[in-house]
Amino acid sequence: MEKHDFKGGIDLHKDQALHLRGIDDYKRVERIYPKKVYIPVQQHIGGVPEVIVEVGDEVYLGQTIAKMDGGLGARAHASVSGKVVGIQEIDQGQGEEMLCVIIENDFEERLAEEHHEPIEALDRETIVQRVEAAGVVGLGGATFPSHVKLNPREEIHTCIFNGAECEPLLMADAALMATQGEKLLKGCKVVMKAVDAKEGIIAIEDDKQEAIQVMREWCKDTPNLSVREVPSIYPQGSTEMLFKTVTGREEPYGGSTRHVGYLVINVATTVAVYEAIEPGIPLSHRICSVVGDVMKQKNVYFPMGTMIEEVIEFCGGFNGRPSKIITGGFMMGKTVDTLNASLTKSANGLIVINEDHDEDMTPSPCIKCARCVDVCPIGLLPHQLEKNYLKQNWARLEKLYVESCINCGCCTYICPARRHLAEHIVAGQKIIKERKKD
Secondary structure, three states: OOOOOOOOOEOHHHOHHHHOOOOOOOOOEEEOOOOEEEEEOOOOOOOOOEEOOOOOOEEOEOOEEEEOOOOOOOOEEOOOOEEEEEEEEEEOOOOOEEEEEEEEEOOOOOEOOOOOOOHHHOOHHHHHHHHHHOOOEOOOOOOOEHHHHOOOOOOOOEEEEEEOOOOOOOOHHHHHHHHOHHHHHHHHHHHHHHHOOOEEEEEEEOOOHHHHHHHHHHHOOOOOEEEEEEOOOEOOOOHHHHHHHHHOOOOOOOOOHHHHOEEEEEHHHHHHHHHHHOOOOOOOEEEEEEEEOEOOOEEEEEEOOOEHHHHHHHOOOEOOOEEEEEEOOOOOOEEEOOOOOEOOOOOOEEEEEEOOOOOOOOOOOOOOOOHHHHHOOOOOOHHHHHHHHHOOOHHHHHHOOHHHOOOOOHHHHHOOOOOOHHHHHHHHHHHHHHHHHO
């Protein structure tokens, strides 16, 4: 394993099975035009927005279809122009239904009228307002509303732009950096202006040399913005690990990097922030890596609310009989049990695993090999956390810092006994959180 700046983690490049199933031409991004989109109104951390359109309404691309009246959340926008043909609860394949606005695409891409000032003319407060109006959320997977992130109470001196796309197989951010470098550069400047940061660092994993070279060329005339290579060790892309690698410091326990003057933000989110300002386009599309057992793996630029089934058909259909479909990354993504689920703002990846490649994950007793301890980047004891979760020993679970787990899945991946460690630890986190509310 290569030398890196945080304890634990896994060099997933050594997994030959994963290496052979990546995207060959990752810079080629193909756009899909679905006949209908099924847009969940809640695509973010926070509350459920109120739908402000009705069945039968004609809508424009980028038009607000649901908004928040208060509290933590983000707006939702029409990702195509056309007619609203339904507003209903739809199963999203993870045990719950979500309210969706269904729009029939007229394929005319009629844009809502937006007239925003150039970046130079905007103050910090106006930038935050524009980002809120555009419904921008964290596109690295967290979906935290970006207007809240760009309005910190703490003083920020440095922004770290997260281009460390450490999940295996996913190349959405790499494609973005290699092909939209100018937008990313301008987005970095907008974010730094919004939080009054004096320095910016674009952190990119060292296996993405093309993206590194592109961004270094774009940044060469911007003295306070630099590109930093970081080791391609999973989970390098997590805020905690990237912060440690870039600064050599630990994120404060129970706090945030903001408390020590650093703001960490994903590169795709940064581009969305720029587009929210100039030319004033709401977040309605994103890039998703469609990989695994499909006939043609590719990066797909899709409108929010595109159904999984239509995206898979766009990639030539299944290669073999499908066994699992995962939205998000191979390590931290979530399985879905229906092809009718919608791809949303969090969908940086769609992974298909067929029956031939789906491993038997029936657990056997823990052999106390401590491999899970060795790879845990936070320094936890995953086998002990699982043991106390199964025994319902909640007090001990809390003392073992279960809430510090970042759910990277390294412990489950490395476990020779196929224990469902990460799943049980996350379940334990939820229970501790609920107990604290009582």
